Amino acid sequence: MLAMQKLPDTPRRRILLVEDDPTLRSNYQTLLGAHRFEVMACENPNDAISAFVGGQFDIVILDVTLGSEYEAGFDLCRQFREMNKTVPIIFLTEHDDEADRISGLRMGADDYLGKTISGAYLAARVNALLRRVDALRAEATIPSPEKGPEKGSFLRIDDRLSRAYWDGNPLELSLTQFWILRELFSNAGLVRSVSELMRAANITVQPNTIVVHIKAIREEIQRFAPDFACIKSERARGYRWVED
Numbered sequence: 001m002l003a004m005q006k007l008p009d010t011p012r013r014r015i016l017l018v019e020d021d022p023t024l025r026s027n028y029q030t031l032l033g034a035h036r037f038e039v040m041a042c043e044n045p046n047d048a049i050s051a052f053v054g055g056q057f058d059i060v061i062l063d064v065t066l067g068s069e070y071e072a073g074f075d076l077c078r079q080f081r082e083m084n085k086t087v088p089i090i091f092l093t094e095h096d097d098e099a100d101r102i103s104g105l106r107m108g109a110d111d112y113l114g115k116t117i118s119g120a121y122l123a124a125r126v127n128a129l130l131r132r133v134d135a136l137r138a139e140a141t142i143p144s145p146e147k148g149p150e151k152g153s154f155l156r157i158d159d160r161l162s163r164a165y166w167d168g169n170p171l172e173l174s175l176t177q178f179w180i181l182r183e184l185f186s187n188a189g190l191v192r193s194v195s196e197l198m199r200a201a202n203i204t205v206q207p208n209t210i211v212v213h214i215k216a217i218r219e220e221i222q223r224f225a226p227d228f229a230c231i232k233s234e235r236a237r238g239y240r241w242v243e244d
Contacts, residue, residue, distance in 0.1 A: 012038040013058040013130055018048045018076065019092075020066045024115075028061070028092075031119040037126070045069075045076050052080055057087060058133070059126055062109075064093040064100060074107050081108035086162065086175060088129040092122065098208070105212045106219075110176045112209065132175065132201070154225065157182050166224045176201045177217050180210070184231060184241040193238040214239060 015032055019025040020043045029039045040055065042048040044066055052060070060080055066072035077089055088111075091104045096114035104112045111125055154167040162178050164171045173181065183192055183200035192200075194207045214231060221228045232240045 016057040035123045077107040
């Protein structure tokens, strides 16, 4: 009888978790470990920066308040994003009002979750973001022409690098924001519902999170085009890309 060949173990995806509460930190490590993630946990910004520089992580999970610093997580997110434009970043925090959510997404986070969510939902969100990154990497290996700028448009979408440019200037967008912008631009003139934008970005979030991402996209383009108004809100329907 032939011996069964053992299949190689799939490498565990690595998560950098930044949480100052020791009980929550341990709980999240146990939870994510049970879902076959390798978790490096840090309790303060200095340790988190050292870990991020010294290791390769597939995703980052951050709290907003770390120790006595109320907004330390926002600053940490900005630093991570400066060092790596594509690693998915999730805020997991008690500070989940609209102002904090907007701040987190503006700093470059891909998702913003309250600590009231279940462990199963957290694991689902992590897996959804990782699937999106895998899809982006697979796309990048297939040569494809850049999209745009089309006639009359200043926007250029580069699918290979998952980057967008306005009049030649690179836009600083998270992966989620890139995919939302790509969906709107690729379907110019058509209304895209919140559900369709979620599907395009491979995310499932509260509708007001899409609103925040749209606002961040507009504000980023307005750095180069103050009169930008190509993304139109369609009441109770969604959003539409309209060239002036």
